[in-house]
Amino acid sequence: MAGLTRADVEHVAYLARLGLTEAELDLLEGQLNHILDQYAKLAELDTSAIPPTAQTIELENILRDDVVTPSLPVEAVLGNAPARSGDFVVVPPILGGEPA
Amino acid sequence: MASPATVGDPTRLFGHEMAARLRAGEVSSHELTGAHLDVAERQNRALNAWLTIDRERALAEAAEADRRLAEARAAGPTALAALHPLFGLPVALKDLVSVAGGQCTAGSRILEGYVAPYDAHITERLREAGAVILGKTNMDEFAMGSSTEHSAFGPTSNPWALDRVPGGSSGGSAAAVAAYHAPFGIGTDTGGSIRQPGALTGIVGMKPTYGRVSRYGIVAFASSLDQIGPLTRDVRDAAALLHAVAGRDERDSTSAPVPVPDDLVNLPASDDEAAAWLRGKRLGLPKEYFVAGMEPGVETSVRSAVAALEAAGARIEEVSLPHTDYGLATYYIVAPAEASANLARYDGVRYGRSVRLEGADFIADYLATRGQGFGAEVKRRIMLGTYALSAGYYDAFYLKAQKVRTLIKRDFDDVFAAGFDALVAPTSPTVAFRFGARLADPVAMYLSDACTLPVNIAGLPGVSIPCGLSEGLPVGLQIIGGPWTEPTVLRAARAYEAVTAGAAWRRFEPTDLAAADDPATPTPAERAGSIH
Numbered sequence A: 001m002a003g004l005t006r007a008d009v010e011h012v013a014y015l016a017r018l019g020l021t022e023a024e025l026d027l028l029e030g031q032l033n034h035i036l037d038q039y040a041k042l043a044e045l046d047t048s049a050i051p052p053t054a055q056t057i058e059l060e061n062i063l064r065d066d067v068v069t070p071s072l073p074v075e076a077v078l079g080n081a082p083a084r085s086g087d088f089v090v091v092p093p094i095l096g097g098e099p100a
Numbered sequence B: 001m002a003s004p005a006t007v008g009d010p011t012r013l014f015g016h017e018m019a020a021r022l023r024a025g026e027v028s029s030h031e032l033t034g035a036h037l038d039v040a041e042r043q044n045r046a047l048n049a050w051l052t053i054d055r056e057r058a059l060a061e062a063a064e065a066d067r068r069l070a071e072a073r074a075a076g077p078t079a080l081a082a083l084h085p086l087f088g089l090p091v092a093l094k095d096l097v098s099v100a101g102g103q104c105t106a107g108s109r110i111l112e113g114y115v116a117p118y119d120a121h122i123t124e125r126l127r128e129a130g131a132v133i134l135g136k137t138n139m140d141e142f143a144m145g146s147s148t149e150h151s152a153f154g155p156t157s158n159p160w161a162l163d164r165v166p167g168g169s170s171g172g173s174a175a176a177v178a179a180y181h182a183p184f185g186i187g188t189d190t191g192g193s194i195r196q197p198g199a200l201t202g203i204v205g206m207k208p209t210y211g212r213v214s215r216y217g218i219v220a221f222a223s224s225l226d227q228i229g230p231l232t233r234d235v236r237d238a239a240a241l242l243h244a245v246a247g248r249d250e251r252d253s254t255s256a257p258v259p260v261p262d263d264l265v266n267l268p269a270s271d272d273e274a275a276a277w278l279r280g281k282r283l284g285l286p287k288e289y290f291v292a293g294m295e296p297g298v299e300t301s302v303r304s305a306v307a308a309l310e311a312a313g314a315r316i317e318e319v320s321l322p323h324t325d326y327g328l329a330t331y332y333i334v335a336p337a338e339a340s341a342n343l344a345r346y347d348g349v350r351y352g353r354s355v356r357l358e359g360a361d362f363i364a365d366y367l368a369t370r371g372q373g374f375g376a377e378v379k380r381r382i383m384l385g386t387y388a389l390s391a392g393y394y395d396a397f398y399l400k401a402q403k404v405r406t407l408i409k410r411d412f413d414d415v416f417a418a419g420f421d422a423l424v425a426p427t428s429p430t431v432a433f434r435f436g437a438r439l440a441d442p443v444a445m446y447l448s449d450a451c452t453l454p455v456n457i458a459g460l461p462g463v464s465i466p467c468g469l470s471e472g473l474p475v476g477l478q479i480i481g482g483p484w485t486e487p488t489v490l491r492a493a494r495a496y497e498a499v500t501a502g503a504a505w506r507r508f509e510p511t512d513l514a515a516a517d518d519p520a521t522p523t524p525a526e527r528a529g530s531i532h
Helices: A006-015 A024-044 A074-078 B015-023 B029-047 B055-075 B077-081 B121-129 B171-178 B193-200 B235-245 B262-266 B271-276 B296-311 B323-346 B362-373 B378-390 B393-417 B442-449 B453-457 B486-499 B514-515 B524-529
Strands: B048-051 B090-094 B130-138 B184-190 B204-209 B227-232 B282-286 B315-319 B422-426 B462-470 B473-480
Touching: A006 A024, A006 B378, A006 B473, A024 B271, A024 B323, A024 B378, A024 B393, A024 B442, A074 B262, B015 B029, B015 B184, B029 B048, B029 B090, B029 B130, B029 B171, B029 B442, B048 B171, B055 B077, B077 B184, B121 B235, B121 B514, B171 B193, B171 B227, B171 B271, B184 B204, B184 B235, B193 B204, B193 B462, B193 B473, B204 B235, B204 B262, B204 B486, B227 B235, B227 B486, B235 B462, B235 B486, B282 B524, B296 B315, B296 B362, B296 B462, B296 B473, B323 B378, B323 B393, B323 B442, B362 B442, B362 B473, B378 B393, B393 B453, B422 B486, B462 B486, B473 B486
Parallel strands: B090 B130, B090 B184, B282 B315, B282 B422
Antiparallel strands: B048 B130, B184 B227, B204 B227, B204 B462, B422 B473, B462 B473
């Protein structure tokens, strides 16, 4: 199985939105490759005719009636927001320009 | 089985013994709660089992329980009998269970300061049962680990040896229950995180069938594997705690509409009756679980436990679960993949730690928030999961692992279809290890769960019960059942408890309790730091 290069590690960290230090990237490159070596064992098994299992109890289409139920109080929910304006969470701008 | 009771100290009793004294009016919930709070507070410097201990709230809940108890007593025997076995008794919650208005860190800096806006389903159920919540216990960050060393708030010590880990990730709840801070502890188990710390601290730990307990209000790790369960000092208490929290809840669509048997609160009190259950039962011994790397002392204890079950009338037969060896790789693809998706929510926008950089774009804010908020093991798992799910690798890793998952599950299905009542195996290949012993090599840490994680992969119930000591440290026996057979698994565990009620090792208490009482003893972080 192909190993991860330093560039791969940096790319995956970016995909995962993890800001890592140089030291962390160095350590992870070695550790991740060591763990990926363990994964190679699965290639021993022919699974071409085996269906995947996503979870183990066979529940399907769990539905509920479309009725309004009470929601959590606004104060309880917004109390954890790092930045707040009235009854809204202030989010970082994603389309450029000055924040309103 | 009666507790090896130290007269006058109610914390040494089993939960069901406390319940009997409470109903008889020999002790109040307020007194019981106060006694447990005293020992928890006194020993927390040495053990770091608790992240929060809420004395005021716990005593208020206990006073309310005493008031309801007086009412029930006045109303007569029916009202008294209707009280749940947990009524008025102290419970320790792992710090990933939401309690409205309290912290819920999941052992992570990224949730430092977060205040839970609502009660978890199991918190509601515990309140309905009348249990008293003492506080929140330490854990590996986001339940990722087998030693509790990956907590952002320092490691927890094992009450049997303060320079050793209590196992993990539910190490705080396990240490608290083993050290008599509470008769009942709640843990979660994704790959062994209840059973392995149960084994390493010499107590009972059970992972129920996937879907048995609602996870509404629990911080998620790997959603197709996570399950909530009890940590207690005997099997009857484990069954009673499971009974209190189990059952369908429409807010968790994976909680199953399967009835919760009242059998759970009626496990035999008499040792003779409990042991009699074993006669003619077929117990399988999976040969693949006696792995290379297993300590000889662990193997000896587990083999003697199997012999004791056989002597009491069980039929023991060796069985094969041929895909056991593929469990580790399967688990370490599926669990990190699900974790990487679950942990995407920690973005510093709606709650939790938030870093907003002056003049930077939102991606830079995410990178900084998550880079600073998560610890090393969580970053490692997010990286593994992100890689396994990324374009070009999904089929080779995640889909492949899901197919092997089918094979591992079929191994168990075949054995139970052949008529076995349960399987018996070791819980952990080793006893509690020293701080730092497995930190440098993640794969060595992952191997701690080699005997427990196949049970999560297959979604089955499993319990670990103490079965002796090896070099003075506890060994766990694991009993595994088919889906929804918790009563069978717990009856088997209760039977084992009964046939070994007179065993010499049952009389030993955790060896370092006196050291844990000493206010001058080093903290677990100091002990761990002195090793590195």
